[in-house]
Amino acid sequence: MKRSGGxxxxxxxxxxxxxxxATPALLLTLTSARATSPSISVTYEVEYDGLLSLDVGRATxxxxxxxxxxxxxxxxxxxxxxxxxxVGPALARTSxxxxxxxxxxxxxxxxxSIRSLxxxxxxxxxxxxxxxxxxxxxxxxxxFKDSSAVAYxxxxxxxxxxxxxxxxxxxxxxxxxxFLPVAGTNGLDRTNCxxxxxxYDGRRRFDLVMSYVGLVKTDVAGEALTCxxxxxxxxxxxxxxxEFSTKMRDYRIAVTLVPAPGSHFxxxxxxxxxxxxxxxxxxxxxxxLSGR
Numbered sequence: 001m002k003r004s005g006g007x008x009x010x011x012x013x014x015x016x017x018x019x020x021x022a023t024p025a026l027l028l029t030l031t032s033a034r035a036t037s038p039s040i041s042v043t044y045e046v047e048y049d050g051l052l053s054l055d056v057g058r059a060t061x062x063x064x065x066x067x068x069x070x071x072x073x074x075x076x077x078x079x080x081x082x083x084x085x086x087v088g089p090a091l092a093r094t095s096x097x098x099x100x101x102x103x104x105x106x107x108x109x110x111x112x113s114i115r116s117l118x119x120x121x122x123x124x125x126x127x128x129x130x131x132x133x134x135x136x137x138x139x140x141x142x143x144f145k146d147s148s149a150v151a152y153x154x155x156x157x158x159x160x161x162x163x164x165x166x167x168x169x170x171x172x173x174x175x176x177x178x179f180l181p182v183a184g185t186n187g188l189d190r191t192n193c194x195x196x197x198x199x200y201d202g203r204r205r206f207d208l209v210m211s212y213v214g215l216v217k218t219d220v221a222g223e224a225l226t227c228x229x230x231x232x233x234x235x236x237x238x239x240x241x242x243e244f245s246t247k248m249r250d251y252r253i254a255v256t257l258v259p260a261p262g263s264h265f266x267x268x269x270x271x272x273x274x275x276x277x278x279x280x281x282x283x284x285x286x287x288x289l290s291g292r
Contacts, residue, residue, distance in 0.1 A: 039064045042267055043286040046076075050278020055079040056087070059282065061178070070103060071095045072175040076112075088113030094175040096125070102181045104128075108173035110202050116140040121202025123173070130168035130200060154203045154236060163205055163235040171200040177208075187257070187266045188215060193227035204236040204245065213254070218269050221258035225266065229253040250275045 057078040090112035096105035184191035193212035231248035
């Protein structure tokens with residue numbers, strides 16, 4: 001691992017935030033809601049290459065379905081190098097119903113930690129509308145301090161830009177946004193890239209606006225679809241400045257999608273987030289299918 005000056009702990013924080021809250025929306029594309037949908041497990045290696053080359057950690061995404069309902073889970077474990085920069089583990093879970101139109105989330109949980117701060121976001125949906133939201137933020141105590149915790153609904157606080165009623169309708173949580181009905185004739189059709197994803201992450205409402213780039217050859221699955229994505233903030237940002245949204249707006253996001261063998265899914269072989277400081281890369285290293 002090569003080291004150089006100028007590296008900030010904010011870099012791995014932005015990398016993990018992007019992997020957990022943004023790239024899941026690009027991870028998998030579902031052709032149709034089939035009663036015999038297989039279980040899928042995908043393991044990603046996450047790396048950062050800039051002034052410092054850093055092995056950030058491993059992320060695993062698991063999807064299971066009963067034919068009428070689904071469950072999704074994402075787990076991230078930082079490497080020893082990333083842990084030295086106070087990057088902690090992260091978990092995300094969601095469940096809901098399958099429909100001919102795709103996934104309809106009912107509940108979601110996001111849990112992560114950075115330095116001495118940990119945060120858990122729980123939110124639910126009723127029909128096509130966001131219902132309850134609860135964030136629990138905990139700060140670990142130092143040598144002479146007790147730990148503290150606070151719970152709140154960010155929609156009721158003036159510290160965050162307000163969500164309109166329209167902002168809370170027809171949205172997906174980040175994990176459910178991983179599965180999108182294929183548009184066009186097949187998984188390589190450019191219309192699979194030309195879409196706008198409406199996402200709520202438990203605090204922020206944002207869009208990921210995707211665009212077609214082209215087809216590329218990959219070592220793992222031959223021809224693959226390449227898309228770009230632009231992060232567009234909508235609501236829920238901190239009114240005093242939002243570091244995560246600022247980083248996400250600065251990223252140039254690209255994803256290369258390949259078919260998952262034996263299934264009707266597209267899975268990214270590589271996701272790249274690039275800014276002036278360097279590139280963050282999540283690359284699939286293992287894909288396991290079962291239930292066929």
